[in-house]
Amino acid sequence: MAQALESDPEVEMILGMGTREPTVPLERAEFVRADQTYSILSRIVRATQVDTIVHTFLVVDSTRVPGRAMHEINVIGTMNLLAAAGQSGSPVRQVVVKSSTLVYGAASTDPTWFREEQARTSPARTRVERSLLEVEGFVRDFAEDNPATVVTVLRFANVLGTDIVTPISTNLSRPLCPEILGFDPLLQFVEEDDVVRCLEHVTRHRIQGLYNVAGEGKVPWTEVAEICGTRLLPLPPVGTRAFAAPLVRAGLIEFPPELEGLLRFGRGVDTSRLTKTGFSTRYTSVGAVESFIRATRLRRNIGKPPSSYTYEQDVEQFFRHSPAVVNTPVDG
Amino acid sequence: MDHGYDDGVSVGEETAPRTHRAALVPLPRIEDTAVDGTRLTDVDEWGRSEHIRELVRRVYAPIYRHWFRVEWDGLEKIPRTGGALLVANHAGAIPSDAPVIMHGIEEELHRPVYGLADFFFRTVPFVGTAWSRVGGVAAHPDNALRILRDQGQLALVFPEGTKGPSKTYADRYRLRRFGRGGFVEIAMRAGVPVIPVAVVGAEESMPILMRLPNAAKVLGVPYVPITANLVLFGPLGLLLYFPAKFKLRVLDPVTFDVPPGQERYSKSRIMEEAENIRMSLQESLYDMLRERRSVWFG
Numbered sequence: 001m002a003q004a005l006e007s008d009p010e011v012e013m014i015l016g017m018g019t020r021e022p023t024v025p026l027e028r029a030e031f032v033r034a035d036q037t038y039s040i041l042s043r044i045v046r047a048t049q050v051d052t053i054v055h056t057f058l059v060v061d062s063t064r065v066p067g068r069a070m071h072e073i074n075v076i077g078t079m080n081l082l083a084a085a086g087q088s089g090s091p092v093r094q095v096v097v098k099s100s101t102l103v104y105g106a107a108s109t110d111p112t113w114f115r116e117e118q119a120r121t122s123p124a125r126t127r128v129e130r131s132l133l134e135v136e137g138f139v140r141d142f143a144e145d146n147p148a149t150v151v152t153v154l155r156f157a158n159v160l161g162t163d164i165v166t167p168i169s170t171n172l173s174r175p176l177c178p179e180i181l182g183f184d185p186l187l188q189f190v191e192e193d194d195v196v197r198c199l200e201h202v203t204r205h206r207i208q209g210l211y212n213v214a215g216e217g218k219v220p221w222t223e224v225a226e227i228c229g230t231r232l233l234p235l236p237p238v239g240t241r242a243f244a245a246p247l248v249r250a251g252l253i254e255f256p257p258e259l260e261g262l263l264r265f266g267r268g269v270d271t272s273r274l275t276k277t278g279f280s281t282r283y284t285s286v287g288a289v290e291s292f293i294r295a296t297r298l299r300r301n302i303g304k305p306p307s308s309y310t311y312e313q314d315v316e317q318f319f320r321h322s323p324a325v326v327n328t329p330v331d332g
Numbered sequence: 333m334d335h336g337y338d339d340g341v342s343v344g345e346e347t348a349p350r351t352h353r354a355a356l357v358p359l360p361r362i363e364d365t366a367v368d369g370t371r372l373t374d375v376d377e378w379g380r381s382e383h384i385r386e387l388v389r390r391v392y393a394p395i396y397r398h399w400f401r402v403e404w405d406g407l408e409k410i411p412r413t414g415g416a417l418l419v420a421n422h423a424g425a426i427p428s429d430a431p432v433i434m435h436g437i438e439e440e441l442h443r444p445v446y447g448l449a450d451f452f453f454r455t456v457p458f459v460g461t462a463w464s465r466v467g468g469v470a471a472h473p474d475n476a477l478r479i480l481r482d483q484g485q486l487a488l489v490f491p492e493g494t495k496g497p498s499k500t501y502a503d504r505y506r507l508r509r510f511g512r513g514g515f516v517e518i519a520m521r522a523g524v525p526v527i528p529v530a531v532v533g534a535e536e537s538m539p540i541l542m543r544l545p546n547a548a549k550v551l552g553v554p555y556v557p558i559t560a561n562l563v564l565f566g567p568l569g570l571l572l573y574f575p576a577k578f579k580l581r582v583l584d585p586v587t588f589d590v591p592p593g594q595e596r597y598s599k600s601r602i603m604e605e606a607e608n609i610r611m612s613l614q615e616s617l618y619d620m621l622r623e624r625r626s627v628w629f630g
Binding site for chain 1: 367368369370371372373375377378379451452454455456457458459460461469470472474475478
């Protein structure tokens with residue numbers, strides 16, 4: 001996203017904060033390392049007088065971080081971010097939050113497409129869903145308390161693409177992929193590029209509100225597996241979690257608790273609200289799956305490259321701030 | 333700094349940030365042609381597959397024609413295009429009326445019919461998926477609205493809900509209450525007519541002798557029936573229907589002179605219309621039963 005924003009002359013300054021360094025070369029975006037909870041964000045906001053914050057660090061994949069850390073990152077991190085944005089004299093005029101359709105859950109009583117204003121039909125039982133619901137609650141409160149700030153929440157469907165790694169993508173790239181015996185749910189996906197395009201669109205046009213984001217159409221899970229050339233490993237419909245546990249421990253499959261409902265009932269979200277703002281995804285759900293599997297196949301065939309980009313702080317600082325460097329104007 | 337593979341990356345306006353896993357290979361961005369993607373099956377967004385439906389129709393045809401010997405009266409009242417909400421009386425422990433209605437309309441009018449069913453079916457392995465592939469949709473008002481208004485398709489609903497099929501033989505053909513008239517409200521909002529269909533024959537195809545309410549609670553199912561089929565055929569009785577003659581009468585479409593798409597409609601109006609439809613179905617049923625000489629031969 002930083003690369004996308006860099007090419008826009010209207011964007012004066014880009015600052016990326018994260019716990020890990022950038023893995024792509026950037027021209028003028030700067031980077032500051034932060035701790036998990038982004039506690040220094042308030043100071044950064046005051047110092048740089050930034051007017052837009054794009055919140056992209058919400059953990060939506062419970063396999064990445066253990067439960068307590070996820071809670072820290074999601075809840076405390078968001079609290080710090082919103083505190084920084086809402087502090088007195090804050091220059092922040094827009095907050096964009098990258099959320100997930102996980103907040104809707106996946107149950108038999110769900111409508112086939114969730115609209116943004118619809119509530120879950122089942123209580124949130126997984127940790128990640130509960131933390132996301134809490135986060136969205138904070139954001140709602142923040143929006144109410146700061147009516148002058150443009151607050152945008154984007155609920156993205158499951159993301160697939162050339163680089164992103166998720167439990168679903170991991171499962172699909174292995175020879176065996178879990179399914180729940182007797183169930184073939186319909187799933188929606190959004191392609192990685194469309195995620196960035198969407199974040200950029202709402203940021204650039206200062207679009208306020210809550211929006212579902214997903215590729216067009218749905219694909220049955222068995223079809224997704226077929227496209228990806230992986231074999232389905234049926235898990236029993238009763239006692240699924242217990243049966244899957246040893247398989248997960250052995251590293252054969254990924255089966256976080258939030259995946260169970262999805263592989264039983266699937267989930268669909270209605271994206272007409274977002275379409276009305278003038279944005280439409282380029283990739284359909286099946287297009288996202290194809291984009292992912294083609295990249296995976298390429299990777300399998302060509303292996304690791306001889307070298308990849310590594311961020312070196314001193315060097316980046318030199319290029320950006322040293323008086324010795326003659327800066328050519330940035331092209332629009 | 334060695335940019336290596338990344339040199340090709342920034343071509344084109346937008347590029348995605350890379351994830352931080354060292355094991356991944358940063359790839360040159362190719363203008364991806366798989367933007368629309370190619371589906372391998374014809375499963376639509378509701379889970380319905382015309383291909384599978386066609387297969388099922390072929391298998392079901394002999395049952396429809398020779399076992400139940402289905403006869404329709406008034407099929408021409410169902411429109412060829414546009415949405416309409418079909419409502420029918422519901423019976424038979426494992427209802428035989430839904431497949432008969434859907435088969436008949438799809439064969440004669442060449443239009444898909446989406447059957448709105450209790451959420452419960454989605455939780456049953458295999459059965460839930462199979463039902464979804466042949467046009468079964470969970471009975472959520474939003475789903476009905478989308479099918480009727482946005483997609484202009486036919487939807488079939490049984491307003492008696494599970495109260496219909498769980499009736500014992502003693503209560504046959506006496507229509508249960510039509511709930512709160514939700515189906516009327518949906519039709520009003522979608523701006524489509526309600527077309528009542530009276531079904532004779534389903535009650536006798538799998539009659540319930542008695543129910544086991546405690547077993548139902550334990551198993552978490554709407555009802556546990558003891559049917560005459562089970563008594564006569566043992567476990568095979570779950571699949572084997574009695575060859576009752578099926579007669580279906582399509583009544584005149586009911587339209588409502590209210591503007592579609594409103595937030596709310598008059599509750600009393602809704603209940604009145606629902607009750608009227610229930611009564612006209614009930615009368616048609618009695619009428620047809622008066623003429624029926626034999627359960628098996630019509």
